[in-house]
Amino acid sequence: MKATVDDFxxxxxxxxxxxxxxxxNVIEDRKQKCEQYWPxxxxxxxxxxxxxxxxxxxxxxxEYVVRVLNIEKNGEKRRVRQYHYTAWPDHGVPDSMSPFIxxxxxIKTETYRxxxxxxxHCSAGVGRTGTFIAMSNLLEQAEMHQQVDFFECVKKMRANRPSMVQTVEQYVFLHCVINEFLATAKYPCAPSDIQTKLANHGEANNTYANMATAEIDEEFLRIGGYVSDHxxxxxxxxxxxxxxxxxxxxxxxxxxPPATDKKEKSLRPVISSGNGYINAVMVNxxxxxxxxxxxxxxxxNTMTDFWQMIEEYRVSVIVQLDPCKANELFYPPTNDEMPLTFGDFVIVRLTTESTEKLTSIALRVTKSQSSRNIYVLQKTNWSREDETSNAETLSFLEMLEKHQQKTGNHNICVTSLDGACASISHYDLTIKLNEQQIFYKRYSVEETRINIS
Incomplete structure (x- = not known):
């Protein structure tokens, strides 16, 4: 509250x-939930x-922001870290536990010393606040005593502050997030362990291989079960x-969902005809x-819708992992002398750069006298059955990153024949390896699957 920020x-x-x-969040459902107390x-x-x-x-x-704040009083300076979770929905509880975990x-990794x-804090300081504190307490209890007592934990919290863990929905979410945390605690691994795990995965006569296979299968099946439950x-x-x-x-x-539902994950581009449906989803x-x-x-019959989506969501790079079918219209022009028109969009092929496995196509997309350049990156001769070599994947990711930087780091559209086998996580997981030494591969796959059946 504005009147209590000084006291805070x-x-x-x-x-x-x-x-x-x-x-x-400071504003939720068009209402102020918290006074912003930082610059x-x-x-x-x-x-x-x-x-x-x-x-x-x-x-x-x-799903969150980490701010480092400097506070000064009477010439003395201190630093305070603020961890701000921004993905809690306006109503109810999060759909997925992974981001919250x-x-x-x-927080635990960076503050334990x-x-x-x-x-x-949240807004009232009881519901989400109580859920986070209870989660922390119960996970410590599980580690120290190999048991968790939800009832006793929340009861003790409420003895100190009424309404901690405010709703049944939050209490159920607390159970779910603890279960998810404990059940998947063994899945994260250091980047240095991945090569050994994969190398042993295919060696059927190796004892470790059988164990590794079981671990990978168990992890993959859990993803399917979790998304099915959704x-x-x-x-x-x-x-x-x-x-x-x-x-x-x-x-x-x-x-x-209805326009008032802020948890919308589907895409609804405003198109010139039809009802606005398109088989596409946003993925973090x-x-x-x-x-x-x-x-x-x-x-x-969806070409105009596709380009309207590319325009509305300011896509700068299109990643194409499957070739177009032989009897279908090729959505980038096949040469630079034949522009294609889809509704109000005119697509012109500017340049093409090709290697044995990769092709980069520069397009100029024009609508109503407004033009911008978009790149299409194609993987040539890519097979779903065969593993792409590490060198090829890294080359592809380097090209993607270069084009992203060139076009202002806007959104990326990843396409394949069905839109599900598109390996969105390639680029995402490489970022993880560069930035963080703990590798949580299950998170990206689960988040992607939650968005598309």
């Missing part, structure tokens, strides 16, 4: 918490009573007016929310 910062100064954990950028200072607050850095991830692990308590509503894609817009009726996006990258669009290769 005075409490932080006096109590010296190891970090601040924020589990709400917007590194060039601004804010004063609360006799405490001055400035921001040293802000590190954005897909990653958020928790980030620092003395002091965590300062946790029960996605895909009825919109099955409607008669939409069925001919899908290459496969087994790979459909979630139905578009490791560092950026909704970085990827996963979709099928466009059909003849």
């Amino acid at each position: 910062w005075l409490m932080i100064w006096q109590q010296r918490p190891k970090a601040v954990v924020m589990v709400t 917007d950028d590194t060039s601004t200072e804010l004063r609360y009573g006799d405490i001055t607050v400035s921001m040293l850095s802000a590190e954005e991830w897909a 990653s958020f928790y692990k980030k 620092i003395d002091g308590a965590l300062l946790v 029960g996605l509503d895909v009825d919109e894609g099955r409607k008669p007016e939409n069925s001919n817009k899908n290459r496969s009726m087994t790979v459909l996006p979630p139905s578009a 990258a490791y560092r950026k929310k909704n970085q990827f669009i996963a979709t099928q290769l466009p059909l003849v």
